[in-house]
Amino acid sequence: MAVTRTDLPELAELQQLHEIGAPQLERRLLCEVTAGAQRWPVHAYLLGHPGPDVPAVGFFGGVHGLERIGAEVVIAYLRSLVMRLRWDETLHQLLERIRLVFMPLVNPGGLQRGTRANPNGVDLMRNAPVDSNERVPYLIGGQRLSAALPWYRGPAGAAMECESAALCDLVRTELLTRPFSIAVDCHSGFGFHDRLWFPFAHTARPFDRLAEVHALCEMLDQTLLHHRYVVEPQSRQYRAHGDLWDHLVLSADAQSSGVFLPLTLEMGSWLWVKKNPRQMFSRQGIFNPMIEHRQQRVLRRHVAWLDFVTRAAASHRRWLPEGADRQRHRDAALARWYTA
Numbered sequence: 001m002a003v004t005r006t007d008l009p010e011l012a013e014l015q016q017l018h019e020i021g022a023p024q025l026e027r028r029l030l031c032e033v034t035a036g037a038q039r040w041p042v043h044a045y046l047l048g049h050p051g052p053d054v055p056a057v058g059f060f061g062g063v064h065g066l067e068r069i070g071a072e073v074v075i076a077y078l079r080s081l082v083m084r085l086r087w088d089e090t091l092h093q094l095l096e097r098i099r100l101v102f103m104p105l106v107n108p109g110g111l112q113r114g115t116r117a118n119p120n121g122v123d124l125m126r127n128a129p130v131d132s133n134e135r136v137p138y139l140i141g142g143q144r145l146s147a148a149l150p151w152y153r154g155p156a157g158a159a160m161e162c163e164s165a166a167l168c169d170l171v172r173t174e175l176l177t178r179p180f181s182i183a184v185d186c187h188s189g190f191g192f193h194d195r196l197w198f199p200f201a202h203t204a205r206p207f208d209r210l211a212e213v214h215a216l217c218e219m220l221d222q223t224l225l226h227h228r229y230v231v232e233p234q235s236r237q238y239r240a241h242g243d244l245w246d247h248l249v250l251s252a253d254a255q256s257s258g259v260f261l262p263l264t265l266e267m268g269s270w271l272w273v274k275k276n277p278r279q280m281f282s283r284q285g286i287f288n289p290m291i292e293h294r295q296q297r298v299l300r301r302h303v304a305w306l307d308f309v310t311r312a313a314a315s316h317r318r319w320l321p322e323g324a325d326r327q328r329h330r331d332a333a334l335a336r337w338y339t340a
């Protein structure tokens with residue numbers, strides 16, 4: 001009989017937020033991950049209007065268990081919303097017009113064990129049934145050689161892992177059913193810069209919603225002054241098999257006529273390591289800021305961006321480009337991101 005682990009500090013914090021935020025904050029059990037004698041719940045937390053005609057934003061963290069700061073950014077934003085429920089009239093007005101969905105700990109088993117993969121050794125961000133036909137970096141792009149090696153996709157032809165299947169189900173029911181939605185997936189560990197990646201990961205071909213991403217990016221530049229994000233398609237850095245967001249974009253095209261924009265935040269942790277080289281010798285340290293003031297600064301910066309995303313989604317009718325304007329954005333995006 002597996003014992004449910006609730007001793008992760010992130011799970012304890014979410015339990016507390018759930019109690020403070022009830023009844024407006026709904027909690028939904030998506031699946032339970034078991035490994036040997038241990039078991040972890042995977043929850044979604046839902047706020048705002050449940051109707052299908054409002055836009056939605058989904059916030060995802062902890063897909064890679066080692067990248068703890070990703071889960072913490074999502075939890076920090078959820079905490080700030082829950083605390084504002086008590087007094088912020090403008091938040092209540094906003095929640096009449098938007099659905100917000102949080103899945104802060106996609107991979108609790110990996111988080112507890114300090115591994116990128118889930119307890120089965122599968123890298124959830126390589127687990128979708130999407131194969132790249134282009135040049136993919138060896139191992140990093142996803143491999144089916146062995147669960148003992150990183151970036152393992154899972155056995156060929158197998159069903160998706162329960163964590164990745166739960167994420168996809170949540171996106172299909174809560175985001176793809178709506179006229180407009182954005183997904184934000186928070187990671188860390190790649191490079192010196194904070195990056196915002198949009199699809200595709202499996203191909204250098206542009207995705208259909210390039211004009212919309214470009215319009216959002218232009219607003220980000222004009223609104224979030226002096227931000228440090230490098231916005232680009234993931235394929236500009238490397239290509240990969242099995243990306244969950246590529247998989248969902250491809251199924252969104254088949255399922256709905258709504259606009260779905262998945263964004264991956266890759267916090268540039270090499271900068272933290274440069275400022276504190278001793279972190280190099282700790283596996284946690286390469287993926288997470290270790291000094292408290294640095295962690296607070298990281299959380300503060302990215303929470304401001306998450307709030308920008310929420311407001312942009314709520315107001316999508318004011319800025320989504322159409323007609324000639326859409327063509328202008330698409331041309332500008334092609335020139336910016338898809339010329340050698």
Ligand SMILES: [Zn+2]
Pocket residue numbers: 063064067187188189
């Ligand atoms: Zn990651």
